[in-house]
Amino acid sequence: MIHHPVLDQLAKSGVRLGLERVRSFLAFLDEPNKAYPAVHIGGTNGKGSTVAFVTQILIDSGYRVGTNYSPHLEAVNERIQINGIPLDDPNLLEAIEGHDKLRWEWAHQQRLTGVPLTYFEFVTTLAMAAFAHRGVDVAVFEVGMGGRLDATNLVSPVVTAVTSISLDHTEALGDTVAKIAAEKAGIFKRGIPVVMGPMPTNAREVIEKHGAALGCKVVKPGREMTREYRQGMWTLRGPSGSLRDLKLGLEGDHQGSNALVALGIAHQLRQSGFHIPDSAIRSGLENAYIPGRIERLAPGLVADGCHNEAGAKALARWLDAQPRPSNRIALLGVSHNRDPNVILKPLLPHIDEVVTVRCNHPKMSDPTAVAIALEDLDVLLAEGGDIDEILPEVYREADETLVVGSLFLAGAARSIVRNGGIAGIEPGQGPAEDADDGDVDQGEGAEQQA
Numbered sequence: 001m002i003h004h005p006v007l008d009q010l011a012k013s014g015v016r017l018g019l020e021r022v023r024s025f026l027a028f029l030d031e032p033n034k035a036y037p038a039v040h041i042g043g044t045n046g047k048g049s050t051v052a053f054v055t056q057i058l059i060d061s062g063y064r065v066g067t068n069y070s071p072h073l074e075a076v077n078e079r080i081q082i083n084g085i086p087l088d089d090p091n092l093l094e095a096i097e098g099h100d101k102l103r104w105e106w107a108h109q110q111r112l113t114g115v116p117l118t119y120f121e122f123v124t125t126l127a128m129a130a131f132a133h134r135g136v137d138v139a140v141f142e143v144g145m146g147g148r149l150d151a152t153n154l155v156s157p158v159v160t161a162v163t164s165i166s167l168d169h170t171e172a173l174g175d176t177v178a179k180i181a182a183e184k185a186g187i188f189k190r191g192i193p194v195v196m197g198p199m200p201t202n203a204r205e206v207i208e209k210h211g212a213a214l215g216c217k218v219v220k221p222g223r224e225m226t227r228e229y230r231q232g233m234w235t236l237r238g239p240s241g242s243l244r245d246l247k248l249g250l251e252g253d254h255q256g257s258n259a260l261v262a263l264g265i266a267h268q269l270r271q272s273g274f275h276i277p278d279s280a281i282r283s284g285l286e287n288a289y290i291p292g293r294i295e296r297l298a299p300g301l302v303a304d305g306c307h308n309e310a311g312a313k314a315l316a317r318w319l320d321a322q323p324r325p326s327n328r329i330a331l332l333g334v335s336h337n338r339d340p341n342v343i344l345k346p347l348l349p350h351i352d353e354v355v356t357v358r359c360n361h362p363k364m365s366d367p368t369a370v371a372i373a374l375e376d377l378d379v380l381l382a383e384g385g386d387i388d389e390i391l392p393e394v395y396r397e398a399d400e401t402l403v404v405g406s407l408f409l410a411g412a413a414r415s416i417v418r419n420g421g422i423a424g425i426e427p428g429q430g431p432a433e434d435a436d437d438g439d440v441d442q443g444e445g446a447e448q449q450a
Contacts, residue, residue, distance in 0.1 A: 002075055004093070006100045010119040011362065017149035022121050026154060028106040029125070032132035036066070037272070038155035039265060042143035042184045043163030045310045046197065046258040048290055049250055050163050051142045053262035056249075057284030058138055058269075059083050061276045066131035066139035068124065068152065073292050073305070073411025080127045082134055084289075099126045120144050124151040138274070146173050148186020159268040160187050160216075161195040163261050165203035166310040177203045185210035193217040193271070195264035197257045219264045227256045236285075238263040240270060243281065249288040253321075254314035259285050292410035294318055297417045298425050300325075300400045305407030307338055312346040315404065319350040325399035329353045331384070331391060332370065333409040335363045340370045341377065343405050348379055351402065355384040355394060359412035387412050392422045 026033050039054055041047045048069060058065045065083055072078035077086035080095075087095065099122070107116035117125070124144070131139045141152045147162075165181045173183045181203040188194055194216045196207050204220070211218040219225065219239060228235040234246040234256055243263070248255050266281050292305040294315065306312045330351045334340045344354065354374065356367040371383040384390040387403070391413060395401050403413040417425055 004076075004096055006096055007076060007119060007123075010115065010117070010122050013115045013118045015120070015145070016118050017146065019149060019151070019153060021117060022125060022151045023154060024110060025103065025106050025117065025121075025125055026128065028109070029102065029129055032129040033125075033154050034156045035132035036136050036156075037138050037158040039138065039140045039269070040143070040152065040155055040157040040160045040187050041140065041163065041261075041265075042147040042150075042161070042187050043197065044166045044180065044184075045308070045314070046163035046254065046261070047142050049255060049258040049288075049293055050161065050197075050261050050265075051140050052250070052288040052290035053259055053285055054265050055081075055084060055140050055284075056288040057262065057266050057276060057281050058140070058274075060280035060283045060287075061274070062280075063137040063274070064135065066127070066134070066136035068127040068131075068139065068141045069290075070120070070124075070142050070144045070152075071407060073407055074415050076123060078291075079123055080130050082131075082136065087130070095126060095130055099129065121151045128155070143184075143187060146180075146183040146186065148183050150187070153187050157187075157189055157192055158272045159193050159195065159265050160189065161197075161261050161265055162187075162199075162207055163197040163258060164310065165199040165207075166308065178206050181206035182210065188214050188216055190214045191216065193219065193268045195219045195261050195268060197221065197261045217268075219268065221257075221260065225260055225264055227260045229253060229256055234259065236260055236263050239267045241278065243278075243285070246282065247286055249286050250290065251294040252314055252318045254317070291414060292407050295410070295414075297403075297413060298395075298422070300398070301395060301403070301413070301417070301422075302400070303403040303410040303413045305410040306343060306404055307335065307406050309342045309346065312343045312404075316346040316350060319347070324350070327352055327398050328400045328402065329355060329394050329398040330402040330404055331355050331357045331387060331394060331409070331413075332374075332405045333357045333359060333367070333387065334365050334370060334405045335408070336365045337363075338365070338405070340365075340373050340405065344374060344377065344379075347402075347404065348377065351379070353380040353382065353398075355382045355390060357384045357387040357390050357409070359387050359406075359409050361408040361412075364406065364408060388416060388421065391416055395422050 055067045067081040080087050144150050162184045173180045194211045198221050224239050226237045236243045294304045304315050306315045328351050356370040358364040
């Protein structure tokens with residue numbers, strides 16, 4: 001589902017951090033957020049990949065798993081998944097319309113004016129209610145932004161995690177890694193274990209301090225969690241054992257850190273009574289999938305949603321390990337609050353030309369403005385336009401094409417490939433996910449059902 005009038009209207013409401021509106025609405029729905037145990041995963045980079053690893057581990061362990069991703073790349077269905085399968089359009093349509101009716105009943109009861117709930121709050125609470133109604137055994141939630149004031153922070157976790165900390169969303173979260181770490185640590189709950197990934201010392205100290213203050217066991221890289229990469233294979237050592245000769249389902253050396261966090265989460269889930277065999281951990285890490293993260297969409301076409309410096313550096317390390325084609329062109333598009341220089345500079349040694357593009361998303365910057373911002377860089381630079389037109393042209397010209405700078409842009413590239421918009425690639429030949437056609441009733445009375 002690409003568009004829906006309710007979601008299109010809510011998208012104009014912007015971002016409003018805070019939990020009181022969501023808490024009140026969830027109480028009106030009889031608290032579907034408390035109907036199942038949750039795994040709550042935050043961090044600057046890597047949280048989506050870690051969610052994918054944990055989801056697959058739980059599925060392979062035999063559990064019915066709800067997964068809430070943010071953001072989506074192509075369609076909002078991606079945000080609400082059961083056992084790794086997004087809700088299909090008919091069920092999502094019914095869920096949205098029922099949830100919208102309940103939203104206005106709640107708003108009338110509370111005498112609220114204006115737009116009750118933001119887009120993110122609406123979709124997050126929709127996921128919470130859908131998971132409760134569909135009887136999931138466990139749900140995995142990806143934090144949207146920050147943590148402390150994020151709408152996902154009303155789940156009932158049995159384990160929380162912070163994958164990484166670096167400068168991002170500084171206008172909302174703070175201008176130092178310590179301040180950002182404090183916001184991320186806002187998802188910690190008293191006595192609930194915390195798993196953390198590698199991060200700067202000052203961020204780690206904040207995470208450990210917040211965990212200690214709440215009596216949380218903090219599992220961190222070091223003696224109890226290590227990773228090693230040799231000749232394309234990983235060795236991961238966690239609190240409950242080691243995994244050797246592991247080939248991760250997601251590409252890039254940074255995924256070793258995310259997999260290590262997932263291994264730590266699996267251990268803590270075991271401690272909480274979940275039955276998670278070693279075989280499920282291995283298969284989960286080897287078969288996990290999430291779109292737009294160093295994803296090979298077709299021969300000679302790679303999309304990566306790197307949108308900050310840390311993400312760009314991870315992609316650059318991956319490129320450094322790949323054969324260097326004679327002509328590699330990057331299509332770069334960024335959201336309006338991103339500095340394209342920060343994203344592009346780590347990639348410069350690996351590319352021959354940059355073409356600035358945009359996709360049909362309201363947050364995307366104008367390609368002309370992006371090109372002007374990059375004028376001082378020593379790279380062959382061309383001002384492009386819409387990716388729908390530019391990608392097929394560049395794909396014909398380049399030995400390898402990279403689509404970088406935004407998850408929205410990566411999603412647009414996936415759609416172009418899937419719909420046969422590139423000569424030589426048949427429609428449907430690109431990546432695709434199945435949809436869940438199971439029944440989801442979020443209509444009248446759904447608050448009692450949840």
